[in-house]
Amino acid sequence: MKQDTVNYLAVGSFVLAGLGVLLYAMYHLIGGAGAYDLYYTRYGNIAGL
DSSP states (O other): OHHHHHHHHHHHHHHHHHHHHHHHHHHHHTTOSSOOOOOOOOOSOOTTO
16 A cells, blocks of 8 residues: 555656646746747738738
8 A cells, every 4th residue: 555655646746747847838938937029910911821
């Protein structure tokens, strides 16, 4: 029974660490940190898109 507890703890820690890395990456990808540039594009005719 002790082995099961250790396995659950290891897997749970791994999942939580992965979730933390994912949230950290998403925060930086969406521009949540630092300055950013804002760009606009205007098309005269979008019929060919």
